[in-house]
Amino acid sequence: MGETTLQRYEATVRSGALDRDPAQAQVIERLNALDLALRDRSRSKSGALSWLFARKKEPVKGLYVWGEVGRGKTRLMDMFFEAAAVPKKRRAHFHDFMIDVHARLHEARQAAKVGKAPTGDLIPGVADQIAAEAGLLCFDEMHVTDIADAMILSRLFQRLFEAGVTVVATSNVPPMELYKDGLNRALFLPFIDLVRQRMEVVKLESRTDFRREKLGDNGLWHAPADAGAEAALDAAFTALAGGPGAPATLDVQGRHIPLPRAANGVARASFDDLCGRPLGAGDYIALARRYHTLVLDRVPVLDDQRRNEARRFMTLVDELYEHGVKLVASAEAEPDQLWAGSEGYEAFGFARTASRLAEMGSEEWLSRPHGRPDSAASGATTGLVET
Structure with missing residues (x-):
């Protein structure tokens, strides 16, 4: 299945591209444990008793890694993402992901208006689409400032977790500080509870701004x-x-x-x-x-x-x-x-x-090539990687 997250980290340190940092090493241990758990689940699903797993998808508990800016969270998560032996995986900046979610919701509303899709709550259908595309979601810079995002996150992620999706995220703040002082924040609190239930919260204590x-x-x-x-x-x-x-002119959705x-x-x-x-x-x-x-x-x-x-x-x-x-x-x-x-x-x-x-x-x-890490890996711009 290729190098594990820990093996990638050790190779990077040996090459001199990254200094060994005790706090980073602790986070790598947690990411590597998740990597191994996902590999075990993948092997189990492909085994003789795989029919047992088809009945109910239980997600492997994800990780929420937070710490001050410049501590190397993104780089560590990218090592994990590259190593993760998951059939379908997606890595996205959280901004980009929510733009995609709202675009899908808009398409669903338009389809419902002309009778081509059911009416009612559209979020479960969008979540099911995303879950079908990726069993592992990795988000960089999870922070919430938009009320339109805040009001749908709980239902969206509840459905993703129910579909067996594992989520890894980096953030500059602990879960309890997400959408802090935001409008109608009480309606957002179930999402925080969901994060704490479905993801292990790990703080990167590193003192060095890499x-x-x-x-x-x-x-x-x-x-x-x-x-x-x-x-x-x-x-x-x-x-x-x-x-x-x-x-020159940049054309964006008709503008x-x-x-x-x-x-x-x-x-x-x-x-x-x-x-x-x-x-x-x-x-x-x-x-x-x-x-x-x-x-x-x-x-x-x-x-x-x-x-x-x-x-x-x-x-x-x-x-x-x-x-x-x-x-x-x-x-x-x-x-x-x-x-x-x-x-x-x-x-x-x-x-x-x-x-x-x-x-x-x-x-x-x-020396870094142009393009997002997920796009480079998949040969596409959607952020979907099949391995």
Whole structure:
């Protein structure tokens, strides 16, 4: 069945690509135990008594790994995902997954309107679709801020677990802090209970921010955003794109998003172009899929008066990170000084964003291929991997 999660971790440490960290090793032990449990179940289902398992699908208890930003949670989960010997598996950023869920719900509603699908609660049907596609779901960055997500998660995941799906997730907060201070949070609490029942909650205690540790002086982040920075971005775009480029348009579900310049997989836009307009995660996903490099001009210092722009910027960076996009930018300040507002969700989110921007300036990041890990493994963009 191939290397286990633990074997992959040990090989990575031996190669020098990762330093051994006691806290990370503890999480790897839990992920490896889950890996072995899934392998045992797979062998049992393929054995002579497999008919017993066809009657009732009991999921292997999953994992919820949380800890402060930059501790290596995503990398550890990816090692597990790559090793997991599951016939069908899916790895997704939680943002992307919920976009997919809402798209499926919309399709189901449209079908119900014309009599091509049953009416009533559509969530069980969508959950059954997802369960048929993947017996293992791995989510990076599970955090909930949208009430539309919060109100359906309990029913959605209850059905997934009933269908035998195993779930692994990373998060920056413990389950009890998900959707903290959110509207109608009492209706969200059953989801937290479900997570604690169906997933082992593990904290990654590591003290080292592995992203910041790898940050090198690669000339990718230029602050302040002065004439020298603009000249550096001009030179970078020309070199990467092979010329001055031309205006381009990104089409997303019938909407047209103009980009000032693009060529050969490289796009150039200003902060206001991408974050000063009402764009969302779906738009940034489309951008990240189409372009392997983004040259971004004039990222400002943000505060409470620009919360919407701040949230869009955080989402943009998340999607660039998820898709392995290279970022060259000019800004008014260094990444960890971009938020000048009050404490709260944005301050917390910007700590994660600054950490990711640090990693995106490293030599290792520059050598990473464009595309999501799950897409690369499957040869598709759906995140579904068959082994």
